[in-house]
Amino acid sequence: MGKYKRLALLAFVLAAFTLALSKAASWQLGFDFRLPEPVVLDAEPAPAPVKRYRGRRAEPPQPRVVMGKLEAHLVSSRQHTSTHAASLVELKDGRLRAFWFSGSREGAADVTINSAIYDPTANTWWREQEVAGRKSTQRGLHRYIAKVGNPVAVRAANGELWLFYVAVSLGGWAGSSITLMTSNDEGESWSAPRRLVTSPFINISTLVKGAPFFYADGTMGLPVYHEFISKFSEILRLDHSGKVIDKQRLAAGGQGTLQPVVLVRSEKDALVLNRYSGKDADKRVVVMASEDGGRHWAAPHKNSMRNPDAALTALALEDGRLLAVLNDQDHGRESLSLQMSEDGGTSWHELHRLEEMNVLRDKEMSEGDCLGVTEMLLRSSDPLLRNADAEILAPYVESARPKVVGGGSCHFEFSYPYMIQTRNGDIHLAYTWNRTFIKHVRIDARWLKNRLAAKGGQ
Amino acid sequence: MLFTDWMGLSGLALVWLLFALRLPFAQGLDGKRRALLVGLGYVLVMFPIAGWSPAIWLRGMVGDLSITSMLLLSAAVYARLFKVLPKWDARERSALLGFLAVLALLLYPFALGLGSLDPYRSGYGGVALLLMLALLALWLMRRGLYLLPLVFALAATGWSFNLLESTNLWDYLIDAPLAIYALWVTIKVNLLYALRRKRVQPDAQ
Numbered sequence: 023m024g025k026y027k028r029l030a031l032l033a034f035v036l037a038a039f040t041l042a043l044s045k046a047a048s049w050q051l052g053f054d055f056r057l058p059e060p061v062v063l064d065a066e067p068a069p070a071p072v073k074r075y076r077g078r079r080a081e082p083p084q085p086r087v088v089m090g091k092l093e094a095h096l097v098s099s100r101q102h103t104s105t106h107a108a109s110l111v112e113l114k115d116g117r118l119r120a121f122w123f124s125g126s127r128e129g130a131a132d133v134t135i136n137s138a139i140y141d142p143t144a145n146t147w148w149r150e151q152e153v154a155g156r157k158s159t160q161r162g163l164h165r166y167i168a169k170v171g172n173p174v175a176v177r178a179a180n181g182e183l184w185l186f187y188v189a190v191s192l193g194g195w196a197g198s199s200i201t202l203m204t205s206n207d208e209g210e211s212w213s214a215p216r217r218l219v220t221s222p223f224i225n226i227s228t229l230v231k232g233a234p235f236f237y238a239d240g241t242m243g244l245p246v247y248h249e250f251i252s253k254f255s256e257i258l259r260l261d262h263s264g265k266v267i268d269k270q271r272l273a274a275g276g277q278g279t280l281q282p283v284v285l286v287r288s289e290k291d292a293l294v295l296n297r298y299s300g301k302d303a304d305k306r307v308v309v310m311a312s313e314d315g316g317r318h319w320a321a322p323h324k325n326s327m328r329n330p331d332a333a334l335t336a337l338a339l340e341d342g343r344l345l346a347v348l349n350d351q352d353h354g355r356e357s358l359s360l361q362m363s364e365d366g367g368t369s370w371h372e373l374h375r376l377e378e379m380n381v382l383r384d385k386e387m388s389e390g391d392c393l394g395v396t397e398m399l400l401r402s403s404d405p406l407l408r409n410a411d412a413e414i415l416a417p418y419v420e421s422a423r424p425k426v427v428g429g430g431s432c433h434f435e436f437s438y439p440y441m442i443q444t445r446n447g448d449i450h451l452a453y454t455w456n457r458t459f460i461k462h463v464r465i466d467a468r469w470l471k472n473r474l475a476a477k478g479g480q
Numbered sequence: 481m482l483f484t485d486w487m488g489l490s491g492l493a494l495v496w497l498l499f500a501l502r503l504p505f506a507q508g509l510d511g512k513r514r515a516l517l518v519g520l521g522y523v524l525v526m527f528p529i530a531g532w533s534p535a536i537w538l539r540g541m542v543g544d545l546s547i548t549s550m551l552l553l554s555a556a557v558y559a560r561l562f563k564v565l566p567k568w569d570a571r572e573r574s575a576l577l578g579f580l581a582v583l584a585l586l587l588y589p590f591a592l593g594l595g596s597l598d599p600y601r602s603g604y605g606g607v608a609l610l611l612m613l614a615l616l617a618l619w620l621m622r623r624g625l626y627l628l629p630l631v632f633a634l635a636a637t638g639w640s641f642n643l644l645e646s647t648n649l650w651d652y653l654i655d656a657p658l659a660i661y662a663l664w665v666t667i668k669v670n671l672l673y674a675l676r677r678k679r680v681q682p683d684a685q
Contacts, residue, residue, distance in 0.1 A: 023626055031626055031633075038633035039614040041640045042649075049605025161531050164485045166540025191540035219646035222591050222600050224543035224656045252593030265647050268604050275593020 051259070051268055054315035055286040056236040061340055061447040063467050090469025092374070096404045097122070097138055097147050097452060097460040101421040104128055105136075107231070108452035108460040109440045111175040111183060113208045116444070117141050120452050121153065121173035121185060122460045128171070129194070131156055135173045135187050137209060140462065142448075145405075147462070153212060159189050159201060162215035166191050171198070174230045174440075175209075179240040179262060182206050186230045186244065189217070196249040197226045202264050218266050220258060226250055228258070231281040231333055233442065237316065238289065241267065245282040245294070251275070255282035255296050257316070272310055273322045276300075279308045285338040285367070290315050293367050295336050295346065296322070298329045305329050305352060309367060327361070327370050330354055335439040335451070343474065346370065347439040347451055356380040358436040358453065360465075362477065373477050376451070376463060379434035392432040396422050396456075399434075403461055422458040436461075484645040489526055489535040491545035494553035496525040496534055501560035514561050544645055546655040547638040548580070548631050572627040574669060575620075579628055581666040584659035587650065603650035610636065610649070 023031075097120050098105050108122040118140040125133030134155040139148045153173075160167040173187040183205040188198035200220060203212040220228040227250035235243045237259070244258040252275025259268035273279040278300020285293045296308040307327040310319045327334075327348060332355050334348035343364050350359035350372070358377040361370045382395070400418050401408050407415055426432055439453040447467030455461040500506055500521050506514060525534040545553070559566050566573075591600040602609045613636065617629035635652040638644060644652060 028621070028626070031630060032621060035614070035617050035621070035629050035633040038636040038640070039610060039617070042610050042636035043607060043614075045640050046605045046607045046610055051605075157531060160536070160540075164481060164489060164528075164536055164539065166532070166537045168540075217645060219544075219648060219651060222603075222648070222650050222654070222656070223588055224541075225646075226543075248593060250592065254593050266604065267647065269598065269601050271596060271598045271601070274596040 049267065051241075052237065052239040053317040054238040054289045055292055056238050056240070057286060057289065058443075059445060061443065061467075062445055063447045090472055091464065091466045092469050093145075093405070093464050094403050095140070095145075095147055095462045095464075096400075096407075096455070097140070097150075097462045098124060098136065099138070099147070099150050100124060100136075101417050103421075104130075104425075104457050105460050106454045106457060107172045107438050108454065109174045109233070110442045110450050110452050110462075111177060111209075112442065112444045113139070114181075115208075116446070118444070118450055118462075119175065119183070119209050120147075120460065120462065121175050121187075122452075122454075123171045123173060123187075124150075128457075129169050129190075131169060133169055133171065135170060135185075139209075140450075142464075153185065153209070154187065154201075154203065154215065156189075159215050163189065163201065163217050165217075168192065170201075171195070172230055174233065174244075176234040176242070178204070178242065178264075179236065183209050184234075184242075184264065185209075185212065186218075186234075188229050189215075192226075195229060198229045198249075199225045200228055200230050200244075200246065200258075204264065216264065218258070218260075218264075220246070220266060220269060221248070223250070228256070229281075231438075232283040232335075233337075233440070235284045235286050235292075243284060243316065245284050247280045247282060248275070249280070253278055253280050253299050255279040255294065257282070257284070270316075270319065272296075272319050273308070277308070277322055278302070279322060281333045283334060283336045285336055285344055287338050287342065287344075287366070292316060293338075293344070294319070295325075295327075295334060295367070297331065297333050298324070299331050305331060307334065307348070325367065325370075328352055333438045335441040337441055337443055337449075339443070342366070344370075345373070345441065345449065347376065347441055347453070349437065351380055354380065354383055355435045355437040356383050358439065360451075362474065371477065373473050377434075377436040379432070379436075382432050382434065384431060386430050387432050389427050392427045393419055393423065395432060396426050399455075403455065403459075418459075422456050425457045484643070487643055488539055488544035488645060489533075491550045491553070492535045492538045492542070493522050493525045494550065494557055495538065495545075497521050497557050498553060498560065501557065506560075511562070518557065518561055542657050543655065544651070546658060547635045547643070547652045548576075549655055549658045551631060551634060552658075568627045572625060574666075575625050576627050576631065577662040577665045580654055580658060580662035583654055584663055587654065588656075588659065600648065600650055603648035606649065 103124045104127045105124045110120050121137045123133050124136050135153045136150045137153045138150040156167050167189050169190045171188050175185045178184045185203045189201045190197045200218040201215045203215050205212045219225050227248045228246050230246050232245035242260045246258050247255045254275045255272040257270045261267045279296040280299045281297040283295045292312050294310045298308050306324040307329045308322045309325045310322045312319045330353050332349045336346035346361045349355045356379040359372050360374040362373045363370045437454045441451045449465040451463040613632045617632045620628050639649045639652045
C-alpha cells in the first residue's frame with residue numbers, strides 16, 4: 023500500500039473511532055428504579071341516609087361491612103382455538119386492554135396476536151380483534167416469519183402503548199426474537215413492527231413474558247429470557263425510542279431461570295422471581311435481588327415457593343407487601359394460587375386459591391364427567407355463562423373438550439398468569455384457561471384490603 | 481422500508497449475487513452481460529412478490545450480515561464481476577479471518593450462556609471495546625496490516641450512523657455465518673500447514 027493510501031487509511035481510522043467514541047461517551051446509563059404511580063383508591067360508597075319516621079330510626083343501624091369483589095370473566099371470545107400467554111395494560115380512561123395469542127395450535131402459522139378491551143363500568147369484555155400475525159409481521163420486518171407469540175404490553179414513558187411479542191423464523195420458541203409495535207391511540211392502530219436485536223447469534227432466542235418496569239431516567243427495563251442451548255434470564259434496557267441500550271444477564275446458563283418477573287420495591291431495591299426450568303428435583307422459584315438500583319444483581323437462589331416449571335406473575339404493593347400468582351404444586355398446572363409475602367419475598371402464604379383441579383390429577387374419569395366438571399368451571403368463569411342455557415354453554419364446552427378430555431382422565435391447565443394493579447388499586451389478573459380461553463379475574467381494592475387484613479401476619 | 485432494512489436485505493442480496501456469479505454459465509459471460517446479471521439479479525432477489533423474496537427468506541434464516549461480511553462479499557462480487565484479483569494479499573486475509581475466528585470463540589460461547597459474563601453487553605455503547613479496537617487498529621497498521629484496521633473503522637462508522645438494525649457494535653464487526661466461515665478457513669489452513677510440515681520434516685532429516 024502506498025504512502026498516501028496509508029495516510030488516508032490512518033485518517034479514516036482516527037476519524038471513525040473519534041466519532042464512535044463521542045457517541046459512546048453520550049451513552050450514559052443511569053441506574054435506580056422508578057416507582058409506579060401511587061394508587062388512588064376509589065372513594066368508599068357514601069353511607070345511605072338514615073330514614074327517619076316520626077323522629078325514630080326506621081330500622082336499627084346496621085354495621086357497614088364491605089367485603090369487596092373478586093369476579094371472573096372470559097376475555098377471549100373465539101371458540102375452537104388454542105389461546106395462551108395473556109398480558110394486560112391499563113388504558114388512559116381506566117379501561118383495560120388484554121393481549122394474547124390464538125390459533126389452531128401453539129406455534130401454528132395461523133396464530134395471531136389478539137386484543138380485547140375490558141370496560142370496568144359495564145363490567146364486560148368487548149369482542150376480540152386481531153393485532154398482528156405471521157404475515158403482517160413478515161411484511162413489516164422484511165424477513166421470513168414462521169410464527170408469533172407471547173405478547174406483552176406496556177405504557178411507555180412518552181404515553182404510547184408499546185406491544186412486545188416474539189417472532190420465530192426458524193425452529194421452535196428457542197429461535198425467537200422480540201418484535202416491538204407502538205400505538206398512540208390506545209391500541210386502536212399500531213405502527214409497523216420493528217425487531218429488537220438482542221443476541222449476536224443470528225439474533226435468536228430472546229423471549230418476553232414478564233411486565234416491563236422503569237428506571238429513574240425513564241428508560242424501560244424489559245425482563246426477557248434465553249432458551250437456545252441454555253436457559254437464563256436477562257433484562258433488556260430500552261431508550262425512549264425503543265432502541266436497545268443495554269442487556270444484563272441475571273443468571274448463568276445452566277441455572278435454569280426463565281420468564282423473570284421484576285418487582286420494584288424502592289428506588290434501590292428490586293426482586294426478580296423466575297420460573298425454574300432446571301434439572302434439579304427441588305423445583306422452586308428462583309430469586310435474585312438488587313440493592314443498588316439494578317446496577318448489580320445478587321447470585322440466584324431458590325425461595326420457598328413451589329414451581330412446576332411454569333410461568334408466574336407478581337407485583338409489589340405500595341405498602342411493601344408482595345403478591346404473586348403461580349401454580350403452587352410440584353408438577354402440572356392444575357391449580358392457581360394467589361400468594362402474599364410480608365417480609366420482602368422470604369416467606370409466602372396463600373391469600374386465595376383461584377383454581378383447584380389438582381385434586382383430579384391422574385384420576386380416572388369418564389368423558390362425560392370431565393365435560394361436567396368443565397361446564398361447572400365455565401359457569402364460574404363468566405357471569406354471562408353462570409345461568410346460561412345448555413345450548414349457549416355447549417360450544418364453550420366443546421371448545422375445551424380437546425384440551426381437557428383424554429386418556430381416561432381430565433387434563434386441566436391454568437397457566438401463564440399476568441397481573442397488574444390499576445391506578446384505582448384494583449388487581450387484574452389474566453391467565454390461560456385450559457389453553458382454550460383467556461380468563462380475567464378482577465380483585466377490587468376492598469376485597470384485597472380485607473383479605474390482606476384477614477390473612478396478614480399468618 | 482427503513483434504511484436499515486434496505487442495508488440488511490442488500491447484504492443478503494450480495495450472497496445470492498456471488499452465488500449466481502459462481503455458476504458455470506455466468507463465468508462464460510462477457511463483462512457487460514455479467515453486469516446485467518448482477519443488476520437484474522439484485523432486483524430479483526430484493527423485490528418482494530406476495531411478501532416474499534430470496535433476500536427476505538435468507539434474512540429470516542441467517543439474520544442481518546455485519547459490515548465486515550458486506551465488505552468481503554462486495555469485494556468478492558467485484559472481483560467476479562470484473563474478473564480481477566482481490567485487492568488484499570493472503571497475509572491480510574488470513575490475519576482478518578484468524579482474528580474473526582478468535583473473536584467468534586471469545587464471543588459466542590459466552591453470549592449463549594457459558595458463565596455469568598456476557599461479552600455481547602460490551603457492544604452497547606462500550607467505550608472500552610471501542611478503545612481496544614482503536615489501539616489494535618493502530619498497532620496493526622504499524623505491523624503493515626491494513627485490512628483489519630479498515631474493517632474496524634468501517635464497523636465503527638456503521639455503528640456511529642446506525643446503518644444496521646442492531647445498536648450493538650459486535651453486530652457490525654461479526655455475524656454468525658462469517659464466524660463459521662472464519663473458523664472453518666482458519667482451522668483448514670492451520671491443519672493443512674501442520675500436515676505439510678509433517679510431510680516435509682522427514683525429508684529434511
